[in-house]
Amino acid sequence: MSLLSIRNLHISLEGQKILSDVSLDVRSGKLVGLIGPNGAGKSILLKSILGVIDKKDGEITLDGKDISDWPLMEKARKISYAAQGAPVHWPLTVGHLVSLGRIPHLSPWQSTTREDQILTLEAMKKTNVDHLSMRITTTLSGGERARVMLARAIVTGAEFLLADEPIESLDPYHQIQILNILKELTQNGHGVLLIIHDLNFAQKYCDELILLDKGKVVASGQPSDVLNDRNLQNTYRIKASRFLKDGNSFIIADELLNSD
Amino acid sequence: MALKGLPYRNFNIALIICLVLISFLSLFIGSVSLSPSEVIAGLIGNGTPAISIIVVDLRLPRVLMGILAGATLGLSGASLQGMLRNPLADPGIIGVTSSAALGAVIAIYFGLSSFFPTAIQLMAIFGALISTAILVLISMRDSSVLTLILAGIGISSLSTAAISLTMNFAPNPMTLQDMIMWMLGSLENRTISDISISLPFILVGWALHMGISNGLDASSLGDDTARSLGIDTRRMQLQIILGGAISVGAVVAACGAIGFVGLVVPHIVRRLIGYAPGRLLLPSALLGAILLISADLLTRMPFGYGQLRLGVVTAIIGAPMFLYIVYKTRKEMR
Structure with missing residues (x-):
């Protein structure tokens, strides 16, 4: 049982308060939805967990240990991240892109092993993109691309997944497909922190919701209470x-x- | 259709074999025609004094310098393109080469190498570092191609203007001649001691590129995702910038401003083994060496001898390829 915990987090960027006094917990086996209007600070919150953005005050701990005390590679094996808009800067093949999720398990000198390739294939099967393995990622449709990116985040085998709007700009079929995969992950014991705008999906799929507004947690708990x-x-x-x-x-x- | 599935290891082995073959070939070709047996005799120390001077003191250093310079330019082009996620990055296009040349020219102007043997190298590296730092400050925030190229044009023009200014003040024709050579780039008349001055810097630059393959691959998903995969992106960028500036600076100090190798080579390699930026490093270094030695061979052909300079050959081949790449990638350039 793992715990990702944020206590009284304050973040300022260029003199502007972005997050103030934010506290939340993500436990293994839970799908936690992070909701709130545009500009509420949701993405910044995920990035501060990743350590991309420095905090001003407060505590982010993973299994009781401060997040900045975790060696980068070790942390990467515990927390994976699916970025908003899923940027890809080179036309990589789907198979290669998904296998990048195994990097936290490799030494800098090592390339993927057979075991990594098997796990890559399994992750691609889970998100139903294994038939696209040789395709070039930049030529995929939005729905295919979202599932490829999710496979890339899953293949790491991390206990926690931070997903920044993974169902953004997908049609309802693919939205539900992605949410089902996330739900299944939590049933297998992973903890997921999900940024989501669709309130009905948030209510239906999430075990807990955290409503963020102007950098503050306005409400958290049971979806029906929060909404x-x-x-x-x-x-x-x-x-x-x-x-x-x-x-x-x-x-x-x-x-x-x-x-x- | 590109041969995307070409096995990585076999591809590298094939490149190594090509490199060895072409290196040997260039020992046999030159303005003085020697028979293969004479060249071999010269190499193993059995030749006449004239032959061993030609083979050991003239041709061998030239080939060695060609390998070092070509590999450095190919490697640095591949790593810069990967880091900036930008197919037009190259030490020449973005102004690193010309600012290194400026450093070298200033060192020549003040005759610094008579006080300090590695002055030209150090000044070239210093010039390269300054321009790389400026570029990174300008272009790391938005990875737009336009910003990078424009910043590069700015740095290049400034360095070129400063070089011209320095030339105007050249104390004597000999110094001017030296300076012009730096602008054109050449492998002629390199001695083993020239190489041994540059070699440590080049090796340090190469060493800084070690172990960054996975990080470069990861950064094709953006810096945030790369960090989430355990990559210390800032450290990696520093390694590439320092490694590139030190090794390219040393190459420019030894051979002058040789353009376009770093730009063109990674493109050819991508066609053959795919786009993953981390996998381009080794093959780009090998192919860079092969191409530079081949280009140098051209300058030694009967029609080119004495007229063609190496930097001119690489530009004549490289500039049209640059335009072709711009044409092919124009949709992503907005």
């Missing part, structure tokens, strides 16, 4: 209608409040 009318009005500035179907509540944003 109450008051929070939607105060943070998203929307008035929502709800309807119930088969015991699930659905949210439809149908009115803007105090637009600017």
Whole structure:
């Protein structure tokens, strides 16, 4: 049982407060959704866990040890990351790109072993891209590319996955496909911190939601509690209608409040 | 259609064999025609004094310097392109070569090497370091091709202008001649002692490139993802910049400004073994050496002897390829 824990995190960039007093926990086996309006600081939060952005104050610990005390390679074996927009700068083959997720297990002099290649193939099967192995990543469709990127993040075998809007700009079929894979990961004991904008999917798939607004945690806990009318009005500035179907509540944003 | 599946190891072995063959070939070719047996006799020390001077003191250093210079330029081009995620990066295009030449020319102007034997090398490396640092400051924030190329043009023009200025003030025709040679680039008249002055710097530059293959591959997914894969990206960038500046500076100090090798070589290698930037390093170094020795051979052909300079040959071959690459990648250039 592993624990990724953030306590009273403060982050400033170029003199501007980005995050203040943020606390949250991600445990193995849990899918934690990070939601909030654009510019709330969600991506910055993930990057501070990665150590790309320095914190000003507060604590980020992995299994009780400060995140900056973990050697880079060891940390990389514990936490994997799927970046927003999934940038790829060279036309790599899908198979090669996915195998890059094994780098944390290699020494700087080593290239992938047969075992790494087997694991790569397994990860590609899990996200249903094994038939694309020889294709060039930059020629894939959005849905294929998202699944390739997820395979790349999964193949590391890390206990935690930080996923920055992995279902952004996908059609509903591929959105559900990706969310199912993430859900399955948590059922296999991984902890996932997921940035997501679709409130209905967030409510349906996540075990816990953390609502971030202007760098502060406004609410956290059970999805149905977090997504109450008051929070939607105060943070998203929307008035929502709800309807119930088969015991699930659905949210439809149908009115803007105090637009600017 | 590119031969994308070419096995990496076999490809490198084939390149090594080519390099050995062409190196030997260039020992046999030159303005004085020697029979193969005379060349071999000269190499193993059995030749006449004239033959051993030609083979051991003239041709051998030239080939060795060609291997060192070509490998350095190929390696540095491949690692810069990988680091900047940019197919147009090359020590020449982005102005590192010309600023190194400026350092060398200043050293020649002040006659610094009479005080300090490695002055030209050190000044060339210093020039290369300054320009690389400026480029990194300007272009690391946005990896736009345009920014990089424009910054490179700025640095190149400034260095070239400063070189011309220094030339105008050249104290005597001999110094001027030396300076012009640096601008054109050549492997002629290298001695073993020239090589031994540059060699330590070149080796240090190469050594700094060791163990960065996985990191370069990872950085094709962006810096944040590379870090999440355990790569210390800042350290890697520093290794590439320092390694490139030190080795390219030493090469420019020894052979002058030889352009386009670092640009063209990684493109050819990509066609053959695919795009993963970390896997381009070794084959680019090998192919760089092969191409530079071949280009030098051209300058020694009967039609070229005395007219063609090495830097001119690489530019005549390389510049059209540069334009071709710009044409092919124009969609990504916006």
